[in-house]
Amino acid sequence: MWKYNNKIIRAGKAWVDSSGTQHPYNWMVWDNTTKADKGLVWEDDPAPFDNRFYWSAGVARDLDDTLWVDDDGNAVVDDMTGEQGVTLGLKSQYKAQTKVTAGALLAGTDWMVIRLQEDSSKTLSTAVANYRAAVRTSSGTIETAIDNASDIDAFMALFDTPVDSDGEPNGKPPINNWPDEL
Numbered sequence: 111m112w113k114y115n116n117k118i119i120r121a122g123k124a125w126v127d128s129s130g131t132q133h134p135y136n137w138m139v140w141d142n143t144t145k146a147d148k149g150l151v152w153e154d155d156p157a158p159f160d161n162r163f164y165w166s167a168g169v170a171r172d173l174d175d176t177l178w179v180d181d182d183g184n185a186v187v188d189d190m191t192g193e194q195g196v197t198l199g200l201k202s203q204y205k206a207q208t209k210v211t212a213g214a215l216l217a218g219t220d221w222m223v224i225r226l227q228e229d230s231s232k233t234l235s236t237a238v239a240n241y242r243a244a245v246r247t248s249s250g251t252i253e254t255a256i257d258n259a260s261d262i263d264a265f266m267a268l269f270d271t272p273v274d275s276d277g278e279p280n281g282k283p284p285i286n287n288w289p290d291e292l
Contacts, residue, residue: 176199
């Protein structure tokens with residue numbers, strides 16, 4: 111991208127330099143020497159980044175929770191809770207999402223478990239019982255994998271789909287390794 115005094119100059123838009131000279135909308139037709147003579151500087155676009163894991167290129171989001179403190183290191187109280195404020199890290203955020211997903215997967219068969227509690231003459235099929243156990247096991251496994259991620263690269267690896275020796279997908283990403291729904 112072309113910049114003038116750290117301001118991005120858009121193609122197809124006229125611009126004014128610091129001396130008040132207006133430059134035409136078609137300034138892009140100038141050769142690079144003319145652009146440089148006019149004070150334009152080329153900067154490569156920043157590297158792309160995945161905003162699930164990074165705030166900006168090269169600036170990773172925190173994996174762990176961060177307690178709120180002021181400039182002197184004193185606790186800052188959250189007005190909503192009356193407790194020291196905390197910014198949830200990626201681990202807490204994704205463990206909470208894992209619990210929500212597990213709850214959603216179990217919700218479809220919850221009525222069967224409730225019916226069983228209310229009417230002992232009913233039974234829970236083995237398939238349903240096994241599925242519910244598999245969901246709970248998967249939730250625990252996913253949360254453990256999240257906790258065990260030691261750095262941002264290990265955490266990001268949880269989102270990678272496993273592949274075979276030919277590069278073909280052969281499983282689910284660890285962060286989304288749930289049993290197939292009934």
